[in-house]
Amino acid sequence: MILRIDRLGVELPPPSTPDPAGAAAVQELMGGKFGEMSTLMNYTFQSFNFRFRQGARPFYDLIANIAAEEFGHIELVAATINTMLTGAKIDDAKDEPYKQHFLFGGKGALPADSHGKPWDGSYVHSSGDLVEDLTHNYFLETGARSGKLRVYEMCDHPAARALTGYLLVRGGVHQVAYARALENLTGADMSKLFPTPRIATDKIPECQPHIKQGLHLKMYRFSPDDYREMAAVFNGNHPETGEPLEVVDEAPEGFPPNDLPPQADVFAPDYAPEEIAEIAQKLRKAAGLPDKVTGIVATNGGVNAKGSTKAQI
Structure with missing residues (x-):
């Protein structure tokens, strides 16, 4: 494994x-x-x-x-x-x-x-x-x-x-x-x-x-x-x-990956990625997870409402 x-x-x-x-x-x-x-x-x-x-x-x-x-x-x-x-x-x-x-x-x-x-x-x-x-x-x-x-x-x-x-x-x-x-x-x-x-x-x-x-x-x-x-x-x-x-005797700590931004022209992950983000947020809330995403990335490729990128650490 x-x-x-x-x-x-x-x-x-x-x-x-x-x-x-x-x-x-x-x-x-x-x-x-x-x-x-x-x-x-x-x-x-x-x-x-x-x-x-x-x-x-x-x-x-x-x-x-x-x-x-x-x-x-x-x-x-x-x-x-x-x-x-x-x-x-x-x-x-x-x-x-x-x-x-x-x-x-x-x-x-x-x-x-x-x-x-x-x-x-x-x-x-x-x-x-x-x-x-x-x-x-x-x-x-x-x-x-x-x-x-x-x-x-x-x-x-x-x-x-x-x-x-x-x-x-x-x-x-x-x-x-x-x-x-x-x-x-x-x-x-x-x-x-x-x-x-x-x-x-x-x-x-x-x-x-x-x-x-x-x-x-x-x-x-x-x-x-x-x-x-x-x-x-x-x-x-x-x-x-x-x-x-x-x-x-242990693996190296490594580095958080960059969260690459959506590429809507090739539907990655979709032509309207913000809709997927809304669904994910509802599922996260229903599962009792915190509002803030738990994963760690070096840069957050998600786009906020103003269309800019923001870092998440």
Whole structure:
């Protein structure tokens, strides 16, 4: 089971200038062969199919826990795409090569790549052989980091830069984790492969704050009580910096998401969202809930009577 917390892994800026073309590029990080849907589903199926769990518990715990973090990465990529599409005009979309966002996506993320090709289950590798799967995972993370850097260089939108800066650092942690697992299992000196690809994350402005916080060294445990044995695998020193690796026994606090404003031209969530808000308020009152919405968001995308946006904290 996934314990879902209504926070994002990194703080995203609120919507600014729309960038539909950039959002199309970011789709590769969602549904491409090396995108976040692929990392999630590879590790998820490997954890589902893992045999002899008690005998090989540290390796099972590692794969299962990383799968949980990848769920959050998918949400973060979607939030980025949605931010980049906010305010884009549907009557301008006829000139955009990626029209799916407008035609049936409600200006939202889709389970597809940068060409609109739907994500494919054939991207999942779950052989049952632990060494084979870990080797696959290492190179999957390698390809994923290459893709993130290319999107970073292609898109200068603030949300895309915030996303890729964070994912480059966290993807590097997963790459190190699978390398350490292979070293422990086989004795192979995986450290000689680093950095793969040659990405100097310490020189990328959007990566630097996360490195200063030590996020390149930390494996968070995304569970109240389980997956504790991954500490037997994720340890030692980082192959690039020499700093000690660390398992943190709780998930990071995260950041409240931006509540993106309605986009009435694509009926998201409706052509008259204020009517939905009135119905929701009546239901809230009937259920004995407080008048003020209980959820926490960074910015409130709801529109008040004067048509302006107001923050809710």
